[in-house]
Amino acid sequence: MSWVTLGRMCGIAGLYTKTPALQERLGELLAGMLGQLAFRGPDSAGVAFYREPAPMGSCKVSLHCAGSTPAWDQLGFDIEQAFGAPCTPEVRATHATCVIAASAEEAQEWIAETHPELTVMSAGRSIEIFKEAGPPSEFSRRFELRQLDGTHALGHTRMATESRVSTAHSHPFWTGLDLCLVHNGSLSNHNLLRRRLAREGIRFQTDNDSEVAAGYLTWRLREGWSLDEALEGCLSDLDGFYTFAVGTADGFAVLRDPIACKPAVMAETDDWVAIASEYRAIAQLPGAEDAAMWEPEPGRVYSWESAVVAAV
Amino acid sequence: MTTGGIISDALAVDLAVEPVRSLNQRLHAATDPQAVRVLNPAGRHSIAVGLDGDHTVTVEGHAGYYCAGMNQRATVRITGNCGPGLAENIMSGTVIAEGNASQCAGASGRGGLLAIGGDAAARCGISLKGADIVVRGSVGHMSAFMAQKGCLVVCGNAGDALGDSLYEARLYVRGVVSSLGADCIEKQMRHDDLERVRALLDAAGVTDAGAEEFRRYGSARKLYNFHPDNVGSY
Structure with missing residues (x-):
């Protein structure tokens, strides 16, 4: 038995560009990252691009x-x-x-x-979400990801564990204006939480656990919490395994649960900031060999906007 | 790669051209010691796993999951960072990562030495069964969980729940331990502990840490067998 086998379901990729030259190549670069994460999530794929407001x-x-x-x-x-x-x-x-x-x-x-x-x-x-059931490589081709430009983007490859494979069950989940969530992991208290959130007026399309995390963020933000506060709320209100990446109009945020079975690597150069489930997705990016690289610590919210990384 | 008795200059294997499986199969098939440079690892998984021979492998860059797993006798050096499961179940030989290692480094290792030049993430040395691990930086939470035998030497700090449900592995930490796991206690550094730490630091090439700076942690041996008084700790 391997101690790390459980960490291999679903893939997350995120890329924030700092230069106009890379903004033009955003789609090509994110498609390359998704390709490296295809084996982690062969069931479906999806992206959120932030472009042309x-x-x-x-x-x-x-x-x-x-x-x-x-x-x-x-x-x-x-x-x-x-x-x-x-x-x-x-x-x-x-x-x-x-x-x-x-x-x-x-x-x-x-x-x-x-x-x-x-x-x-x-x-x-500025947000545009595209997601579909089927192999990630086919998704990238059908949706012509390589043509897309933008300032930043998140992507996800899904290996379904909790619920069925469909477009609606795919990630990213839209959580509010210009906000979205991708999730690697599984939540165990999602049914209870879904009922509670439904009473608060949050609507759900599926029985998927990740959609509940998205709904949770929507609810907290609606109640006036900041994104960082809402993510910190996840630490006490969500039970399960997760690496979350949240896309915002200006950048994105990352949170791993305190047990941190699910992997995440972050890297930064003068030209970009990236997050991925595995380094091999980041290795595709120009200058990756010399990037500053680290694993986000468990239970700590990382957010970056306008290319500034800040740990709360 | 040579098939005779003489080690030639290191052969370069470019993983941008040759698949990992082919590299590994070549090393498995070799009957004589080999010296290999692995180029363009680019985070690929399972590089140099299952080696059983006096080979010298240098991975030039960052490796993915399971690098140098199940190693026997070989010396594997990675110049960059490593993903989860570095040197998992190492049996003997030496694995050196010059950068950081992700979670579960050295998990279940039975023998040999794993030396990590940077930090190791969560669960370093989980279920250790006789290997020695020296970490130049810090280790994450739940390190040495249920570790049975062998040594974990940490020159930096240790995260929460160090040595939870520990058996007979020996833990030495120079910096701060966030918290000790169930049944793990601090123990006195004795003369043989100093000798042991000194030898391991030496083997790992750590020259800027003195054995006397380390504190020792081990099992309180209260959770070995079920006892109703301990039910809250299980």
Whole structure:
């Protein structure tokens, strides 16, 4: 028996760029990282990219259609009719991203009323979430990740342990405007916590444990907690194994549970900051051999914005 | 790689070109001592596992999971960091990591020496069964959990629950121990402890730490067998 076998389910990758040259290559670099983590999570894959912020007064939503190929052109037309500004959905495999001249809340309400066949995968100013069941390599190809630019991105490869394999069960989980969560691990008190959060008005799409962690963060942030405080709350309120990476409009945050079975490596150069489940995903990045590298300590919140790493 | 009795200059194996399995199979098949430089490890898993011979392997860069696992007789040096399970179940020989090691370094090791130049993460020397581990930096929580035999020498600090449910392994820490695990207590450094630590520091090439600076921790031997009085500690 190996003492470390349990740490090999699911893969997390995150990359924050510090230079315009790397921003252009963000998709290519993240796809390379996901490729190295494919064997940790062959069931499904997903990404959150932060790119091209919507203009002030507008929002950006990522939509998924589970059924037959939707009429995205018609959707763009409907949005233009409803909100009075042109909208061209940017189609990416089963998903599309729309910039809508409305608040994120108004846009979501309108979509729920007029297009119930669509699921909102994310909303905010710059976030775009894409996720799908199937092998990560196929995901990267179908969603043409290599074409995507942006300031930072998170990715996940999933090996399902708690619940079924579907688009909705895949990571990242959207947790609020421009916020998302990816998780490596498993939670044991998710059913109890889901019931409690549901009473607080948090809605869930699946029976997945990671979605409960995402819902927990949504609830804490709604109650006025800062992201760092909400993550620290996880240490007392979530029971189980986890390495979390949370994407924000400005950067991302990382937390490992106090037992820290689930791996995580962080690395930084003058050009980028990265987190991954394994170094071999980071080894793909330019200059990785000479990067400053460390393992995040258990039970400690790390967050970075604008390329500044801060341990709370 | 030579097949005769003479060790040639170290052969370079580039893992960007040759798969890890091929490298390992070549080393397993060799009947004579080999000297190999491993290039572009790039965090790959299972580099130089299961060696059984007087080989000298230098991994130039960072290694992934299980590097130098189950090592017998060989000397494996990694110039960078290592992922989880470094030298897991080492039987004999020497494994040297010049950088940091992730969790479970030296787990279940039965013999030989593991020397880590930087820090080791959680569970270093878990279930140790006779190997010796010298860590130049600090070790994470739950190190030497259920360790049965062998030595763990830590020049820096130790995380929480050091030596939890310890059997007869000997633990020596120079810095601060965050907390001791169940049934682990501090014990007096005796003359033979000083000699032992001195020899291990010497073997690991640590020159800036004196044996007399270390404190010794061992088993209180209260949890060996079930006793109702100890039920809260199990």
